[in-house]
Amino acid sequence: MKLTDVRSELKKLTADNRKTIRKIRVYLESRHLNEFVFYETYSDIVGMALEYQERGQDFSEAVGMNYRDFCRSLIKSAQRQTWAERFLDDIQWIWRCGFFLIPMLYLFVLLFEDWSPARHEGAVLIAPVSYVVKYCALAMIVIVGWYLVKRAVYTSPKITFGLYLSSILLGFLLMDNLQRRFVDSSPWRIHVLVWMACALLLLVASKLAKRLVAKSVALYRGIKKNK
């Protein structure tokens, strides 16, 4: 089934079934399955849900036990990512953080120049190294933390969000303290547009490389048939 077909099948599902599918998808997405295995499994589950619905049965009858147990047994049976896929998957976080960080800092400098140790010259951000490192670390905490929040789909939302917000606050205090201790005189000059273009290029390149590796693994293991 093509991705567009899966999307159109999803629309035919009831709100409750769509919610269940979304939880399963988020859980599976965060468990490092081979991309093609994930896609095939996901479209199978959507098809399964739709068939149950058409028969007038509840999709929870198909899943049987609780969703987490179902997902866990699926993950145990499915092809996981190889180290190369995992590496390319994880490295995308760095490009994602990088892509958003410098434009955000630049925007902050534009709006509150008096409050910031950084300044700008046209599209060039001029900022102390410790300042950039501080916000780099914070951006990592915010983005990777959000990924972990999504992953913890079956844990209590209050605990998850509590931990997420606490880690952002702690991270900020720690990095702020470090920035005050390590004052550096040599600022970095970063052209925001060039930076964004490079980060985007690296993100796309690692996504393509990951897909290529995932496809090769799937073909090698006989998961995907070559057409």
Add this chain to the structure above:
Amino acid sequence: MLFDKSQLMRGTLEGCILKLINDQTTYGYEIIEHLKQSGFDDISEGTIYPILLRLERQGAIEAELRPSPLGPKRKYFTITTAGKTYLQSFVTYWEQLHGSVDDILLGGGAHETH
């Protein structure tokens, strides 16, 4: 304290599913119906789907998408040569185990003589 039958079922279900696929090319829901008719009451597609995925990954079965009167295309499963060998060994071990368990439960075991 009640016996947890899921522990016992887990190992045997794989062989039963493989046997059903060996008998005819079939799909998930039909397998469940057969299993329910044979007395596996608590079976759902959520239980057998991971087993089918594992059997497919091991090369014991092959999947093919075919049109379905209900919803999207259905995945039909066919047994492979490797799957037939696997099923044969499952049947052999099951007969051995079945005999051993019966021997003990029905009171004819070696321990009776002590």
